[in-house]
Amino acid sequence: MTDGPDLTPTELRADVERARADLGDTVAALAAKADVKARVLDRAEGLRDGAAARARRSAESARAMARDDSARRGAERFALAAGGAALAAGAVVYGIRRRRSS
Template sequence: MTGGPHEDLHREIERTRQDLGDTVAALAAKADLKARAKAGLAATGTRIGTAAKRPRTLAAAAGVAAAGTAVWLLRRR
């Protein structure tokens, strides 16, 4: 047997608070463009470092990085 309707209500409120907190955190992460840009640049840097061992792959990675930078700059306008 449960503690009654009040206990059920308190559990539901707590679940709703948790869901709302998760949603706010997800939205904040999406809105943090600076952090997203840094993460993208770090990933590109890793790919370029790996590609440096293979010249054709390095050229392709440099092209992707240049294109990504161009898109980023255009979106800033």
């Protein structure tokens, strides 16, 4: 607000309008603060959204861990199969050489 005795009527009206707008903003802020039900609902919505996000992250993490575990098991099975095949091939070669040398 402008102070002083030399204000024109237009300046006075502008000051009054600014004061009304400020007062309206203050009343709206106080009303929002006093609306406990709306504040509780907003808080509950935020908690719900946070819980849903945590659940999604946990599910994604569990799926990733399952994929990693599955891949590790698949690699172990492949390594065992490859080792068994190599052992069998070695036994066949050993048997063939042994028969030829006798």
